[in-house]
Structure formats: structure tokens, C-alpha cells
Amino acid sequence: MATNTPWTGQWVADRLGVALHGEGVTDLLGLALRRNPKRAHLLVSHVLGKHVPQRPHVVYGHAFALGQRVRALLGDGPDGAAGAVVLGYAETATGLGHAVADGIGGVPYLHSTRRAVPGVTPGGGFEEEHSHATGHLLLPEDPALLGGHGPLVLVDDEFSTGRTILNTIGDLHARNPRPRYVVVALTDMRGPADRAALAEFAARLGVTVDVVALAEGTVTLPDGVLEKGQALVAEHEGAGPSGRSGAAGGAAGGVGSLVRRVGLGWPAGLPDGGRHGFLPEHGDRLAAALPAMGRRLADALPPGAARVLVLGNEELMYAPLRLAQALEDTLAADAREAAQTGAEAPAAAAADPVRTAAPEVRYSTTTRSPVLAVDDPGYAIRSRIVFDAHDDPDDGGPADRYAYNVAGAGFDAVVCVVDSAGDTPVLHQDGGLLAQLALHTPAVLLAVVPTYRPDPEGHPPSMSEPLRGPDFSSYQPQEVGWLLKDLSDVELEAPTEEREEAIQSGGAHYAESLPVEYQPTEAYQELFRSALADSAPRIARAVGAVTELVLAERGRNVVLASLARAGTPVGVLMRRWAEHAHGLELPHYAVSIVRGRGIDRNALRWLADHHDPADVVFVDGWTGKGAITRELAEAVKDFGGFNPDIAVLADPGGCVSTYGTRDDFLIPSACLNSTVSGLISRTVLRDGLIGPDDFHGAKFYRELQGADVSGLFLDTVTDAFPQVRSATVAADLAALRSQDRAPTWxxxxxxxxxxxxxxxxxxxxxxxxxxxxxxxxxxxxxxxxxxxxxxxxxxxxxxxxxxxxxxxxxxxxxxxxxxxxxxxxxxxxxxxxxxxxxxxx
Known part of the structure; x- marks a missing residue:
């Protein structure tokens, strides 16, 4: 597969005498120098998508073709490709290995990682001796993933000495022997001694080790190359485009004003990559979701963007690569349609009103690897962006990270793709990646993929999807997902007097039945409408204040979890404010909590399966005496990572520290029951209806649609957002953050x-x-x-x-x-x- 990429290794070859030999090698590789005491030179791949921005279909196509070759080598059947497991190496080959697995077809994938994950027991580990960061962990969610006897396919970007492969096979074979291994790389650059060492190693273990590569060759390294390379790095370090640029935060509004966040609509529960394992069924879900995600990215590009970079993040290579492909496909389809209809291609029209060619999309990722940048056509790394690590590096302190060949490349927009674990305040600060990118491109877009986390209690992740409107509730499907069991067809209502007698006598819990839905009189409905019209600006102000407080103190990767059902309209309004004021599309779910019984543990487990618990913010409408506040604090004690503080519009009881006001005022959603809460009943928890693996239950009162004012309540308050945003909310936020908000009870x-x-x-x-x-x-x-x-x-x-x-x-x-x-x-x-x-x- 030709790439027409020029050889960019002459600068190093001329100064150090390093030479590459082998047919096709220089079509795939260039040369650079790195700050590493073990190896001076760096083989820079043109088709890996790490250091050199490349078309995403070129990157994926080379890897997929390698996978097809592996399948042909192994043949079908349980002892062949059908029984294989693919293992990729962090950080450079995580995406390569995943695409190789796609090429083999129908096989599970796992990649090593340098990110320790609490609660996940390593299933192996090994050392990469020449690397700047040597330790690799294997963290499969299912330990059986590495326990079979089919072929194990090991994928790295280059096969240079083979020592990393020997370390890996040695560790895994001792744990779980198997008869066959296949080593896959873009380039096989081993010398004769290294090839002999691998053959001897395989014979000693009594296994077969095959090697599959796009090109084979060797590297000539003259005597003293390490010392000469280090001296050359020292001579050129700091010269040219290789240092940290000045911060972009001086712009009005800070870094946040320079970046637009794009909601991907990433499928709930879908792993972000192979850190804990990626199964064939995961691949099917991703393939089905990619076109819609590509559409969202395309729609978010600024008009006239003719050259776009999708930038992944360290080990997060595969998801950004597939998103880049989807974006490229979407833009190409738009261009074809524009050519057929004579209309303007959406992303290119501003640059040229008659242009119908698709914008150019490139893909690369950031890295931990420190490489010298030299702005010379004969050198593979022309520029370097340096930024602060933003994903809690394992060394416990700040560290530099890098993006190569981005500065000066003429990108009209950069789509920065990170996982939610990396969407930290450091990412958004002046020294962070987003600010550094904003110095080199007119538009920076941020797309966040939810970090997949195995269940800390060892339960398999729930694949149940939240209930959504219009099938369950009258809310729009994107506004809230209900983590509830649908009990709409069950007769649960009882007369008020019967329920009260049973509750107070101890014969039944209030959550075991439902009251008969109150049908308001015409006078009462008119009172509700009048109260809503009068109070909408006040509610909008409180919504704005509490949402801004949450974003300021809990970060922009917030996941709203409203306490069904009174908290749910407030959660929807907070989500709308975040979108209105910041362009954020916050995930929002409704969960059940029952006084005396606690919060729905299955719902908590679902949230932990699909999001970082630290990002979850519980939401309610108001506080009374604080019983639910105490109930929640007790309920989440044994679920690590959840913050029990509830965000409310009004906290007259002094029970929480996150609120819009402590005034006790009328929130009109309190005036009605289901007809202002999406036609959903209060939640139900009763033996015989709710099993051990079920969410708590609730009913959808479809028959009350004629009386539904849920949308009226939301829209009336939302319509008041513009008049309160600039005038009052900033001052309210400043006041809230300056005062003692500790609960007074x-x-x-x-x-x-x-x-x-x-x-x-x-x-x-x-x-x-x-x-x-x-x-x-x-x-x-x-x-x-x-x-x-x-x-x-x-x-x-x-x-x-x-x-x-x-x-x-x-x-x-x-x-x-x-x-x-x-x-x-x-x-x-x-x-x-x-x-x-x-x-x-």
C-alpha cells in the first residue's frame, strides 16, 4: 500500500552514519533522535499514526492488512485464527494491535498499559528494556482472556531486537503455556544474532514463533553512535520549534473560550479500547455507532476547515483512529453530495464557495516519548508541542508530554480526543494540551470518550441500557436515561388512607406501593401555571448558580445522577444550562433512592461500569430535614469513588454544600406528581417485583399525556436562561464560592x-x-x-x-x-x- 511519503531520515544519516537497509523500509520509516540513555536513534513510522500525522484509512489499512496475513497464516478452526487472542504493546502499538485484531476477524483484543487501575489484578507484566518507560501491565477484566491455548498474537510497531517479545512470551508462557505465538510488526529490523536468539528461545520452550511484518530490513549503527547522538541532541535541544510555547490562557475567557467540546454519543458501556479487553461484540457495537459520531464531529468543524487533525492521546489510539475514519468518510460523503447537487460542501464552503473537495483529515496521537525536533525536510520530527501530563501520571507529579508534527502543519482545526480519566483540570489549564494546541490552530475541539472501568466488586458490567423517552417518560431521549425497571403494567396504586395505615403500622414500606395519582382541579392547574410564570427567572438563576458551582468544583466531565423523580427535572435543567452556557452535553441518568432502604445498588454499579464514579454528581430538587442526604452518604460508603454531596436548587435545611440558594421558595415542579416529572411514578422497591439484579422500578403513566406539563415546566425555565446568565449567575457563583457552605443541619x-x-x-x-x-x-x-x-x-x-x-x-x-x-x-x-x-x- 503506497503512501508517497518522502524519506525523512537523511539528517540523522548524514550526522551519525545510521543507515536503513531493506526493500520498502524507507517507504515506512524515517529517523529522529531521542533523549534516551539506552538508544539514541528513533525509527519513526509514517503509517503508525503516532508521531507523523497520516490519513486514518492509511493507518488502519496497513494494520488491517497485517491481520489478514495472520489469518491466512493460522488458518481457520479453534487451533488457528478462530482461537487466537491479540495482544498489543503500550503505548505505540495499542491502536495498531487493535486494527490487526480487526483484520484477523472475530478475535478478542488486549493491550498492555502503563496506567495502573485500582481494583484490577494484573494478569501479567513485562519489561520493555530500551524504552523510556519500561514497565508494562496486563489488566484483563476477565482473567480467562489469557488462559486459552489458541495462538497468541503479539503486535508491536517495530521488531528491533526481540528482547521485549522474549520477555512477554517468557512471562505469559510460565503462567499459561500454549504451543504457538505470532509476532506482528510494521517493520522487522532484527539483525542475524537477534533472529537466532528468537529461534533458540522458541526451541527451548518447545513452541512455534512466527513473524509477520510489512517490511524486513536492518539498521547499521556505527561505533559510538549513542554518545554521538546524545551530544547531537544536547547541541540542538532548545533550538527551533522544540520547546514549550507560551500559554494561551491570556485570551479573553481563558482556555475554555478557545475550545469547543463535542458530544460524541459514545455507546454506554462500550470499552474505550483494549486496556481491559475488547471483544468481537464490542466491535459490532462500535461499528454501528461510528457513522453518527462521525456526523457529530463533522457538524462541529468550523466553516472552511480544509485540513483537520484528529489527535489521540497516548494509549488511547484506536478510538480516535476509528473516529478519524468516520469523520473522513462523513466529509467525503458530504463532498460527493455537494458535487452532485451543486451545493457547497459544509466544512469547506467558506474557503471557496464552489469548492466540493472533501477536507483533508489526518490522524496522530500524543506521546510520553521525548524526541528532538528539528525543522529540516530530511528529519522525521519537524516540530514539537510540550504540555503538562493530564491523566495522573504514575510517578505522582507533573511530567511533560508531547505532540509531534502538529505545530506549523497548517491544520485549520484539531479534534483532541481523550478519555474521561484524562479530562482533568490540567488538560484545561494554561500549560495543558488544549491551550498549547490553541496556539497552533484556529479551532480546537474536544471529544471525550468515557473511560471503561471494570466493576470493583467483580461483577460483570451490566449491558442493560437506561430506559428513555418516548418509550419510558415524556422527556426527550437525550435529556435523561432512567436506571429503572419498567413496571407500567403492574397494578401498584392503593388508596391514600390504606397506604398510610400500612406504613405507620409497620405492615408495609412506603416504597412497596404507589399513591393514586392526584388529578388537579382546573383552579390548581391555573395556580401552577401562574406560579411557573412568576418563578421561572428565579429558578433559572438557581439552576445557573448550582450548575456553575458543580462545573467549577467538580470539573467539566460531570455525570449527572438525579434522584428520581423530584430531582430529575432539575437534572434536565442543569444539563440544559451546561449546554446553553458552555456547549457541554452532560450525561444524565435518574436513579432511585428509598428512605430506609438506601440507593439502588445496581444503579450505582451501572454508573461505575460506564463512568468514573468521581465524575458522578447526585442531583435533587431541594432539601428537607436531610434524611435522603444522610441515606445517600451511608449508601455510597462501600462504593469507592462516589461523592455523596447532593447538588440541589434550594437547601433551606442546610444539609448540603452544593446548592443554588438556601431560600425556601416555591419550585413549581413540587406542585404536581408525574405530570411534571415526565409522567413517571415515584420509585418502587418490593420483593417479587424487583429481583437481585434488577434496578428499582417505576411506572410510566402514558394515559396522563393529556395533562402532562413536564415540557412546559422545562421550556419555561429554559427560556429564562438568557436573561439571568450574564447579569446574575457570575455574581452568584462568586458569592457561593466565597462563603462557608458547610452543612449546618x-x-x-x-x-x-x-x-x-x-x-x-x-x-x-x-x-x-x-x-x-x-x-x-x-x-x-x-x-x-x-x-x-x-x-x-x-x-x-x-x-x-x-x-x-x-x-x-x-x-x-x-x-x-x-x-x-x-x-x-x-x-x-x-x-x-x-x-x-x-x-x-
Missing amino acids: VGWAAVERISEEYGIGDVNLVKPGVGETTRVLLRRVPWRILARRGAGADLDHVRLLADQRGVPVEEVGDLPYSCVGLIHPRFTRGATGTDGRAVQN
């Missing part, structure tokens, strides 16, 4: 006092705040309402509901909430008036 103290004063004896029957009081009136058997003296329109709906149910409203002073609802403390069935109001025996 003032609400809990008030609830205990009220419980004692009114002789209730159970704090669970005291429901503080506007939202909780509304719930009492809608779902439970209310006894009385305590309203803070002087409370105004925020309580109009409470007074209306109380009047409809015949519940007295008592005005009191010294109340930290606008109101408090009291559930009847000594309820017995039948002790009610004609209006259904409970009376005290």
Missing part, C-alpha cells in the same frame, strides 16, 4: 423541635419546606400545615390544597422554612371525615 434541629412540641414522636412524619409539604398534601394523610408568619405567594398552592383536603394551616414564627407539613401521627383506617381528612383518635 439547621433544618434537622427544627424538625426535632417540632416533633417534640406537637407530640408526634417520629421525625419522619414531619416534612419541612414547600416541596415536602406539597408532597404531604398530594400523597399522604396530612394533619396540619405550619406556615411561617408572613409567607406570601409561594404558599398559594399549599393553602389551596389544604383547603381542598380540609387541613388547617397554622401560622407560626421562628421557622427556618416557609412551611412544614405534618402527617397525622396516630392514623387509623376509618378515622376520617367525609372529606377523607384523618381525625385524631
